[in-house]
Amino acid sequence: MTTQFTATEALELANDGKARIVDVRGPKPFGIGHPPGSISLPYSARGLESRLSILISPDRPIIILANELDQLDGAIEQLSGSSFQLRGAIEIDKDSSGQSEILSVTVKEVSIEELLKSEYHILDVREQIEWEMGYIPGSILISLGELRSRMDELDPNVGIAVICEAGIRSSSAVSILQANGFTNVVDVPDGAAGCRSANIEFSYYDG
Numbered sequence: 332m333t334t335q336f337t338a339t340e341a342l343e344l345a346n347d348g349k350a351r352i353v354d355v356r357g358p359k360p361f362g363i364g365h366p367p368g369s370i371s372l373p374y375s376a377r378g379l380e381s382r383l384s385i386l387i388s389p390d391r392p393i394i395i396l397a398n399e400l401d402q403l404d405g406a407i408e409q410l411s412g413s414s415f416q417l418r419g420a421i422e423i424d425k426d427s428s429g430q431s432e433i434l435s436v437t438v439k440e441v442s443i444e445e446l447l448k449s450e451y452h453i454l455d456v457r458e459q460i461e462w463e464m465g466y467i468p469g470s471i472l473i474s475l476g477e478l479r480s481r482m483d484e485l486d487p488n489v490g491i492a493v494i495c496e497a498g499i500r501s502s503s504a505v506s507i508l509q510a511n512g513f514t515n516v517v518d519v520p521d522g523a524a525g526c527r528s529a530n531i532e533f534s535y536y537d538g
Contacts (some may be wrong), residue, residue, distance in 0.1 A: 333407050334419035338433040341394045341421050342366050352449060354396045355379075355406045358502035364434030365391045366396070371506035373499050374402040380413040385476040386503055392418035422436060439504050439517040441492060443525050451492035451517065454485065456504045461496060465533030467526060475500045478507055487513045494519040 336344070344350040345368055352369035354361050361371045370386055372379065374397070383393075397403035399520060403422050410417050423434075441449065446467075452517050453470035462472045473481050475495070485491060491513065495501040498520035508516045519525075526533070 333411070333441045335419065336367070336394060336419045336421050338396075338421050338423060341396070341419070341431055343355045344394065344418070345369070348391065350394045351391045352396050353383065353387075353406075353422075354506070355395045355402055356396065356398050358438075358498050358518065359400060361502055361506070362438035362518060362520075365436050365438075365506070366433055367436050368510045369396065369436075369506065370510065371502040373502060374399075374406060376405065377409070379406060379409040379516055380415065382503075383410070383415065383534050386479075386507060389415045392416040394418050395420045396423065397421070398423050436509060438502070438509075440520050441517050443519065443521050443529050443531060446492055446494075446519055447531070449490070449492065450489045451493070452486070453519075454491050454493045454504070455523075456493060456500050461523070461534040465523070465527075465535055467523075467531065468534040470494070475504055478504055482508070482511060485513070487515075490515040490517070492519055496523050497524050501534065 333435050341352055345352050353372050353373050354365050354369045355374040357373050372383055395406045403420055415509055455466055455470045455472045456475040458474050493501040493504045501518050505516050505518050
């Protein structure tokens with residue numbers, strides 16, 4: 332049976348380096364508030380272990396955070412017996428009431444229009460093949476799977492706007508950057524799909 336932790340207990344373990352919190356809620360609630368250092372892994376019915384393996388190494392036990400019981404159970408089932416040591420789980424209220432101290436880190440979201448008017452450095456975390464089909468002029472490509480190993484290519488002292496196709500991978504990328512000390516990072520949840528819908532002019536890879 333999986334150990335159930337309170338949010339406070341889980342945060343203490345994470346702060347002591349004894350566990351890492353993996354947040355399987357969606358990008359929106361993660362952005363509204365999440366524990367410091369937690370990793371965003373929006374729930375999917377399959378593939379959580381492979382997705383998580385590109386975000387973090389299994390060097391520390393993980394504690395799953397969810398706000399829906401079926402997703403919590405599904406995540407536990409997928410990650411039990413995986414390469415990650417499952418330490419326990421936290422189920423929080425959907426409205427997160429009374430938990431502002433624990434869910435203290437937020438993610439600012441910017442629209443496509445705001446992004447194009449801003450001075451943010453744009454980080455595209457899609458795959459190369461997606462990039463070749465069109466990208467925002469001036470953006471740089473570091474796929475989500477390469478982000479941990481190429482983080483030193485990014486300047487933590489400048490504002491970084493993270494974009495993917497539809498806002499899932501960008502949420503994970505933002506969480507990795509925040510967990511590694513980047514403080515001026517924003518998410519572009521509409522993604523490249525939103526750019527196409529808004530008829531934004533793309534640049535194209537020329538080989």
